[in-house]
Amino acid sequence: VTDPHPPDALLALRDALREFVAERDWKQFHTPRNLAIAISVEAGELLEPFQWLETGRSPELSEAARARVADELADVLSCVVRLADELDIDLPAAARAKLEQNRAKYPPDQVRGSARKYSEYG
């Protein structure tokens, strides 16, 4: 009987990246600092298509820009997964912990609909 449940996407990506890196003997270059650098480089590339927009909203993005964004998001995500793997960080647990902190830090009835509150609390 095949398991009808798809594998967890983050774990599947982690494993595929491990294999990709092992096949190329690139683990030696994947120091935590180098991966953190790679995340900043990719985040900059992700930001590039937004650089001179007017509104920065979805309809303003051309199809090419949207495809570029998907591509760069994939790069950022892959580097995030690789760095977490190198440092044995449980990404979903870290994200849940952070969300819990943010729930306490930004009580809905105090910050609702306010960017000013958002910035000042941030």
Added chain:
Amino acid sequence: VTDPHPPDALLALRDALREFVAERDWKQFHTPRNLAIAISVEAGELLEPFQWLETGRSPELSEAARARVADELADVLSCVVRLADELDIDLPAAARAKLEQNRAKYPPDQVRGSARKYSEYG
């Protein structure tokens, strides 16, 4: 009978973030550009603990630095998930497509163990 399979971590995070944003009426601030900016801001914060290290390797990170890195990785991941959600981008599919491209771009027997190749091909 409870389902023994945990939910997919990325989907669970996407849903938790949707709820967090809706409760605060913050969707209005989550334009694609603003989220792309947030990813760069968080990537910079992630890079900060690596700024003045010698080797940039794992043992050089203090416990406090490692916890900071986990925290900032969670922030980057959350913003990546939010931006993908706003633009209807399937993150795992985008990551698989990018990995496929990179497999073709960096053939193992041509780039194995070489950072120079890595950079030039990159």
Added chain:
Amino acid sequence: VTDPHPPDALLALRDALREFVAERDWKQFHTPRNLAIAISVEAGELLEPFQWLETGRSPELSEAARARVADELADVLSCVVRLADELDIDLPAAARAKLEQNRAKYPPDQVRGSARKYSEYG
């Protein structure tokens, strides 16, 4: 007779930073990579006050945000001057050369008033 001409600001900053670094014996940490990392970290901090704005225009910045921007611009500039100094790069000459390239790349009569052209050429 005192020289009525103020010293060149970039050279004065370079010299003041050299002295600051020497007094603390920090030159050992100022590898080109570490300084490039510092520039990205500071650029992220500079971006932070703009993160959730509506228009991103000048009147939307509070006095506190404007002071923060001045502070972070000073940090970015100082790291740029330090990295150029470590690599013996003549910053004004590099900036003039780049401007010359951009003049050729973006002919006024073809790109005037167009962000689309701007992005595509970029």
Added chain:
Amino acid sequence: VTDPHPPDALLALRDALREFVAERDWKQFHTPRNLAIAISVEAGELLEPFQWLETGRSPELSEAARARVADELADVLSCVVRLADELDIDLPAAARAKLEQNRAKYPPDQVRGSARKYSEYG
């Protein structure tokens, strides 16, 4: 009689950039936020040649990488000068003020030769 003193490099760059922007009618795109985004994008490009280095020191950079760094430093500097100009920020004064703060924050006899102190104070 010609003035033997060269013009201040930052002021000369500011003026050349003003002219470049005016000739293309691009001032409309140079909102403070867009320029802050551009600085992060360029800082990411500057970081790219350092991404997979071993030591991150000067001798490890190829001639091509060093030229790329000079080019990207010029881009970062130009965007810094443009943003300061749009917000009427006196860059040399801001840099001097920041250096004064850092002199007080990092007393030489307490931080000399220590990266740990550097990071913790930072």
